[in-house]
Amino acid sequence: MGYNQENYKRIREEYRTKYLRAYEEANRRMAEVHAKSPEIAAIDRELSMAGAEIALAVIGTGEGYKEKLAAAEQKNLALQKKRGVLLQKLGYPANYTLPPYECPKCKDFGFVDTKMCDCMRRELVMAAYESSGLGELMRTQSFASFDLSFYSAENGDRSRMQYNLDFLKRYAEDFDMQSDNLLFFGATGLGKTHLSTSIARRVIERGYDVYYTSAIGMFSDFEHARFGSGAERAAAEPTRYIDCDLLILDDLGTEVINQFTTSCLYMILNNRINLKRPTIINTNLTGKELQAKYADRIASRLFGEFKPLQFVGVDVRRRKLMAK
Template identity: 30%
Template sequence: MSLSDFQIDIILREYDKKRLYHKNLQDERIKEIYSKIPAIKTINEEIAKMSVLYASSKLNGKENSFEKYKKDINDLKNRKEELLNQNHYPSDYLDLTYDCDECKDSGFVDGKKCKCFKKAELELLYNYSNLKHILEKENFSNFNYDYFPKTLRNEYTGEVYDNEVSPYENIVEQIKDVKRFINEFDNKDRAISNLLIRGRAGSGKTFLTNCIAKELLDRDKSVIYLTSSDFFNLLSLATFSKDSEDGKLATRKVSEIKECDVLIIDDLGAEIPNNYTIPVLFEHINRRIFENKSTIISTNLDLNDLRNLYSERLSSRFLQNYAIIHIYGEDLRTIC
């Protein structure tokens, strides 16, 4: 599971809160019962005394005393349950309760992560991805190849696609590379480490990035999604306003961006490139390549546009280190 120490601390603090809640609940119930059924307080005090004697006799090998104290404790417990039932309380009303009975709200069973801890990790990954709710709809289960025409001409506009294969044939082949990227993600020698998804507005780029994000999140990978504008705004805040509250939050987020398994930058080119954004984009792209961390970028621009807007160095990184996924066809926003 790809979580930072900070994120793990968040989960562990939640377990602390759960244990404190249930301990306070137990204390309130004990106070209530002692008030309504004073005899139970006396029984609990007797059980505490007997338990000390029981433990002592067991350590000293006094088998007869050991068995006697064991029987006396059980008799007291049975009497306590009878009193609770007579007063219309369940037998376990005074027991310490847990959200998870398997790990008793510790998060671990026999030194291994409990299933509730793994669930908390996945929930946190989804929350940090910025995609939690959208992925309920935008995922491969809802990906429909039929939206991509099987002809070389747009039936609505009459436009002839400037490609050798139909949008349908193209998307089928492109998804093969996407699935290869997903399925080989953990392979040391994977063929595809990064994706550049290009196509004009409405071609389905963002939908596809969301499909990929869900697959990787469900495989316990940390994914962060940002529009290009949000990406550069965060970097700017962390650089030029680092002492402000917003700047401190941005600095922490930038740290998470650097560490995440997959960074998605959506709609690159929608922002206005300038003397700050161009070098900082190259810096982050280059670092992630060097550290073998994956990046997915979607854009309306072709490689020539990217070269002209940003730099020759950046476009060469895309050509050398990214699988280029080109989507074309009708404007899906008008038919979905």
């Protein structure tokens, strides 16, 4: 569990050499400044000598080493000051020749002591967004953009959807490998995908590996892995459906059901349930339809292992279109 392993490996690898970029840039700037100002070049030579004196004084214990240290430090400070003035006269900021780290906190190492730095965590989250399969949806759909006023307050729809919203916000906030499996029921355009995406976003931010897929997309991936050739086959990644911390399987019931899709679905559900990896499934089908459409061994898992959430209301997709 945790970060998607491939992303993690790639980003760790990038960080291994990232700090070198700042060093190289500092060296380049140093050469540029020295070419323009022999005076600064001379100061830098003196500074490196002063640095050596400080180092010697620090390791020394002999007579008067404290005074020597203080004197060397004094000299160092004075030189730094003079250097800063000269740099600024040339039109450079005083810190121009220091390594320009992207993240001063960890100096582009990605870790502060043994703790992962926020910058690396952010990179991992960005990569996880990219590899989640959510793409564009992620940009527009969030808990914050979920509007309850689309649901009627008179007939009780709104209070049910308010319950769903509150429950799912908490679900995303508390998500871990003990979290329930969820089954979103309801007609088209009621916000099932919207709330699934919102959960994905939050759970990814919290450092989990989330994978979102439509049922049709998943089955075609399995077909490519099984029957495809060449690039198609290489691109198929059926293990992700089992490996990810949270799988979101959208639009179950839109696929053509045959022996192959049935055995794939059974394999996924069974594995994820046994490994205790949460899954969220969305469907337009009713409980009766699910029962009729899927083999018993699948239906019994859907009913026995998933908490159902009913989505109600009038097609929000259409209402939004009409309002335009």
